[in-house]
Amino acid sequence: MYLRLNEEQKMIQKTVRKFVEKELMPLEPDVLRKEREGKPGITPEQKKELQSKAKHLGFWGINTPAEYGGANLGQMMQAIVAMELARTFVPFNFGGYADNILYYGNEQQKKKYLIPTINGDRISCFAFTEPGAGSDTRRIGMRAEKDGNEWVLNGEKVFITNGNEADFAMVFAVTDKQQQGQGGGVTCFLVDRDMGWKSEYIHTMGEWGPASLIFENVRVPEENILGELHGGYQLGLEWIGFARWIVGARAVGAAERLLQMAIDYAKQRVTFGQPIAERQAIQWMIADSAVEIEAARWLVFHAAWMLDQGMDNRHYASMAKLFGANMGNRVVDRVLQIHGGMGYTKELPIERWYREARLWRIYDGTDEIQRLIISRNLLKGHVKLGESM
Numbered sequence: 001m002y003l004r005l006n007e008e009q010k011m012i013q014k015t016v017r018k019f020v021e022k023e024l025m026p027l028e029p030d031v032l033r034k035e036r037e038g039k040p041g042i043t044p045e046q047k048k049e050l051q052s053k054a055k056h057l058g059f060w061g062i063n064t065p066a067e068y069g070g071a072n073l074g075q076m077m078q079a080i081v082a083m084e085l086a087r088t089f090v091p092f093n094f095g096g097y098a099d100n101i102l103y104y105g106n107e108q109q110k111k112k113y114l115i116p117t118i119n120g121d122r123i124s125c126f127a128f129t130e131p132g133a134g135s136d137t138r139r140i141g142m143r144a145e146k147d148g149n150e151w152v153l154n155g156e157k158v159f160i161t162n163g164n165e166a167d168f169a170m171v172f173a174v175t176d177k178q179q180q181g182q183g184g185g186v187t188c189f190l191v192d193r194d195m196g197w198k199s200e201y202i203h204t205m206g207e208w209g210p211a212s213l214i215f216e217n218v219r220v221p222e223e224n225i226l227g228e229l230h231g232g233y234q235l236g237l238e239w240i241g242f243a244r245w246i247v248g249a250r251a252v253g254a255a256e257r258l259l260q261m262a263i264d265y266a267k268q269r270v271t272f273g274q275p276i277a278e279r280q281a282i283q284w285m286i287a288d289s290a291v292e293i294e295a296a297r298w299l300v301f302h303a304a305w306m307l308d309q310g311m312d313n314r315h316y317a318s319m320a321k322l323f324g325a326n327m328g329n330r331v332v333d334r335v336l337q338i339h340g341g342m343g344y345t346k347e348l349p350i351e352r353w354y355r356e357a358r359l360w361r362i363y364d365g366t367d368e369i370q371r372l373i374i375s376r377n378l379l380k381g382h383v384k385l386g387e388s389m
């Protein structure tokens with residue numbers, strides 16, 4: 001056991017950090033200004049330009065298999081990169097990535113959906129949640145009825161990230177009511193926007209909004225089924241499970257940057273004749289935050305490392321998500337407190353992060369659902385205490 005990043009990991013971490021400091025952080029004032037005017041923080045053209053700069057540095061398809069032009073660096077690297085990118089709130093991701101479940105497509109589907117998504121020519125969205133089914137994914141009600149060699153989709157999806165921008169959606173619909181609820185009876189369809197679904201922007205407390213997707217007699221050819229007929233539920237769980245621990249990684253990166261802001265501010269803000277950094281009340285907030293960031297980092301690395309070893313990491317991914325998301329919320333709250341009134345203003349990005357962090361505890365499985373998974377694993381004996389190493 002060697003509890004340090006290896007030389008390659010350190011080198012990549014350093015390069016991404018430099019990229020973030022040189023290319024992204026200078027955009028922060030502009031991003032804040034644009035968002036306050038109700039516009040996206042960066043334009044698609046800016047994003048493409050930044051992605052092409054990153055590509056020159058080798059940051060393209062971090063986890064995409066080499067046969068699709070990616071670097072295939074593994075999950076630890078993915079965790080490190082996610083932490084580094086989260087040190088800024090500039091909405092940016094390296095390109096060359098596609099949803100994990102698109103790799104289950106057949107050759108024709110890969111050509112039409114997977115490869116253009118990796119190349120950044122198409123935008124996907126993952127549409128599982130419905131007005132009547134969020135945490136309880138087994139309750140989805142969207143119906144797909146067979147008609148000749150087409151399926152007719154009717155229903156509504158909500159809170160779909162990228163739902164306004166996507167030109168195709170991975171849509172989960174009930175194809176066999178009898179099997180539904182036992183992990184079957186649901187099928188995943190690849191549905192192009194021009195097949196007829198509509199999206200509506202949902203305003204949130206964050207700076208970007210997901211969408212409702214409306215399906216009214218949308219006809220989808222049989223060949224657009226992703227994976228097996230009635231086998232979509234497992235694909236959905238696989239997608240959700242993969243994204244989970246990345247939320248923890250993002251929380252670590254953001255919290256670290258925020259804590260540094262609080263340390264810098266505490267050293268220069270003088271009250272009653274002394275910098276507030278001299279006060280124990282402030283020191284304790286800094287210390288507690290540093291300890292929690294460190295704990296979250298190791299939970300995330302553990303979850304990522306397990307995946308790289310081909311191990312089932314679901315229990316630990318839930319821990320990394322639950323603790324990371326809550327740690328991020330506690331840290332941003334303390335950092336805001338240390339900044340006093342300034343922390344509450346829109347002069348600084350803290351209030352923006354504060355609003356964003358609240359989402360971490362909700363999507364990709366709420367706090368309560370992570371607790372339910374962790375405790376169920378222990379109560380049923382799927383995972384034994386003290387056997388994680």
Ligand SMILES: Cc1cc2nc3c(=O)[nH]c(=O)nc-3n(C[C@H](O)[C@H](O)[C@H](O)COP(=O)(O)OP(=O)(O)OC[C@H]3O[C@@H](n4cnc5c(N)ncnc54)[C@H](O)[C@@H]3O)c2cc1C
Binds near residue numbers: 159363364368
């Ligand atoms: C900004 C944003 C982006 C999103 N992006 C996507 C996306 O791209 N694709 C997608 O499909 N979905 C997406 N979601 C949906 C998200 O995954 C759900 O909102 C989330 O899973 C919770 O579901 P819900 O909102 O229906 O809450 P509910 O399931 O109705 O839960 C309400 C409350 O009850 C609690 N609760 C529920 N069941 C239990 C239980 N058994 N025990 C204890 N407490 C319980 C919950 O934790 C929560 O506190 C997104 C949501 C948001 C806000």
